[in-house]
Each structure stands twice: as structure tokens, then as C-alpha cells.
Amino acid sequence: MHSVQPPPSRNTSARLQGAPHTRVMPRPTTVVVKGTQKTGEPIQQLRVPAGFDRSREGQPLNPRDLASIATQFTPKRQDDISRGKLDPISQSEQLEKAVKNARELKRHQEMGTLGRLWAKGKALYQRVLGIPATTQPPSTTVIDRAISNRVSALKAHHEGELRPVVDAVRATFQGRTFIPDSNTPTVLSLAAVPVAKLGKVITLEALMSGITVMVRNGVRADVTITPDQGSHRIALVRVNPGGARESLEFSYKRPGKVDVVLNGRVVGNLWNDDAMRAAELFARGQEFTMKRKEPELHVVA
16 A cells, blocks of 8 residues: 655755656555645545444454354355356456556557557457457557456446445444455455545545546646546646656545556556545646555544
């Protein structure tokens, strides 16, 4: 998980101004997105409360609870389609992989290497993404439509087959707390938010609406929204001081969270309220830092 941090110090920022391109600098635990320095405020009014029964609030989940969630509340894994229908968690993993594969096509197109990739795997992409396996590689429009379709399918799955599984965990363990680690059951992670986020996470619809209103109100003349991204993705485009176009896209990942796609490359994910903050900073030509957080206390909500 990532959070949006304010710009670096004035001296550091001064050295970054005038850079010809937004730079993404991967580090062991940090992704830094750099532009120019200003300050901005988040859009507070879009925050949606997430009230819940507080009678068990703050009581830690014990090992027996976690074992129960991992067994009784987690669907039996069926991750091989040849043996029958996939279980809800495996299905979500397959849909996430399909989104990743579609984005891979777009990256290869931007790098000029799509022809070779398409010649080797067009039948696979046709089956997985629903793209016609023509001799010629697909156009940008076709690829973007495939990305949007896969993202929409992922959202529909979370709100359809996966939701009853997650709601069962909420109904039984709401208000209980834990610190996630590599052994945390997936359904528990999907049912929880960081304690500090309780009541602050906005919906995807509120995020997209807030970004649209911000751009419509003329935050900056050179900032636009890329059209035809579908109902569950939104992309901002700006022109940096060097004259190059830069893009920042938010794409549905799971309830309350989006993938962050900078200049066509997935650089992490954010809770939707943090994504709104990042969109404001990007639209105003400001810099922001995405920092991967250390494990923090979560609550089932």
C-alpha cells in the first residue's frame, strides 16, 4: 500500500524544477513522482463516512479467528479452469492478470515492439482479452477498450461473486483489528481498511467525479481528461515545463483502491481519497511522493 506525501524540502524541489520529464524512481520501498513544487489541499467534502457497529471496535483478532477466516470463510481454492469453475478469489486473480496483460500490449505499442509480441502471442491475447487475432497488431483504441473491459469485469466480480464472501467476514468480525502480513487471508484484507482511513475512503464514483469537476473548473489550461477510458478508469494529461505530455491514470483495483498508472506504467496503488489528492497535485503541476507504508493497524469495516 502507498500513501501520498507532500513535496520534498524547498532546496530539493528547486533542483527538480524544469526537469524535461516526470521521473519515476523505484527504490526498495518507495516510488517517487517528481514535477514542480507548489502546495495544495485535498478535497475534503468528497469523503464518505463508513459507520459501523462499534461494539467490538479495537478488539484484536486472535490466532483462532485468523484460522477460521482462512478456512471457514475462505472459499476452497479451485485455480485450474480445466477442473471446473474458478473460486471467487482465483477468478479475481485471473482478472487482475488480464488487466496486466492488456496494459502490457499498450506498453509494447508505445515502445514500438508490439509487432513482435503480437506475432508470437496473438492467439493468447485473443482468448484472454477478447481482441481479434488479426494479422496486424491492434490499434490504441482497441487496446484501451480491452483494458477498460477487463477493469470493468474485475469491478463487477468484486461487487458480484466476491462481495458475499467478504461481507460474511465483515458481519462476523466487524470492528476487530489486526496488522496484515504475508499470511493474512485475502478475504480479510478485502474486508478491512487501515484504522487511520476509517470514514475517509471515498468511492470510485466520487473520485472520478471530483477529478472531472476539478478539470472542468479550469485547474490549469493544459490539463485535460483522456476520453473513452470507460466507466472505471480516468486519465489526466498535462504538459510539463519541457513541453512533453505526461499522463496520470487511476484504474479500479478493489473497493476503495485504484492502481496508479504514470505515463503508461503502473507505479503502485492508492486508497481513493489519496488518489484524489494525487490528482490535484498532478493537475496543478505539483510534485508528490508515493511511499510504501510499513504494516499498520487495520480494522474490519
